[in-house]
Amino acid sequence: MPAAEDSHGVNKVVDNICKLSPDLLTEACQHILIYLQGQTKGVDSAEIYKFQRAGVRLDHEALQNIIRFLLLTFRSAGKSNLSGDDLVSRLEEGSKKWPKASLQVLHRLWSEHGTLVHAQQQVQAMLSISQLVDMQWKLGMAVSSDTCRSLNSPYVSLLLKIVEPSGQICQRSFEMTIPQFQNFHKQFKEMAAVMETV
Structure with missing residues (x-):
């Protein structure tokens, strides 16, 4: 039908x-x-x-x-x-x-x-490249982890919403240690500064 x-x-x-x-x-x-x-x-x-x-x-x-x-x-x-x-x-x-x-x-x-x-x-x-439409983060304490050396270490959990070239929205999540997140933040600031000059 x-x-x-x-x-x-x-x-x-x-x-x-x-x-x-x-x-x-x-x-x-x-x-x-x-x-x-x-x-x-x-x-x-x-x-x-x-x-x-x-x-x-x-x-x-x-x-x-x-x-x-x-x-x-x-x-x-x-x-x-x-x-x-x-x-x-x-x-x-x-x-x-x-x-x-x-x-x-x-x-x-x-x-x-x-x-x-x-x-x-x-x-x-x-x-065609994917486009970041939303980013959420939260700070937590590690109870068990492959990357943290000791338990009760702080970590940052990121959730990214991305629009694929097809138009479909997908989500990606990952965790970072505090130094990794600080490096990530620094790279984002550098990208933003470069994009302002374009």
Whole structure:
């Protein structure tokens, strides 16, 4: 049943895309492709919301769904390094409701911009690193430890929350002796000083 629900969701988005003239679809796709090429920081739905002025009545959720669908479609095509023909074939497999004019717009734009999107995705994949989003620490006393020479030695326990390049948040925890923590703190201060100069 989930496949039928997915198909229904795709068909609903395609129905809304069908309401757009080729010019409006081109404009929306260009905003998305420019973002995927790394030329803007995001897709501004307010810019795309000009549809209302062109007489196309779409509510905010429908517009967001169109943007998400096109982002996902172009990202997936970029990852797979699809040609314009392959992209159109996949879209037709996903829904039989696509009008020929819309598919021609998508084919033309992807043929023009697809290699640039693919290149940008390769660069992002090479530059992808995890991002520290939270760090918690607490001071404790060692009752038993492999690194502490004597019991009842103080230690620092660190819990790091990290966002992986995939977007998934993971946690890493470890313990340090007080001298190790002091060295860790010193290195963090040095990194912060270097980052301020960049």
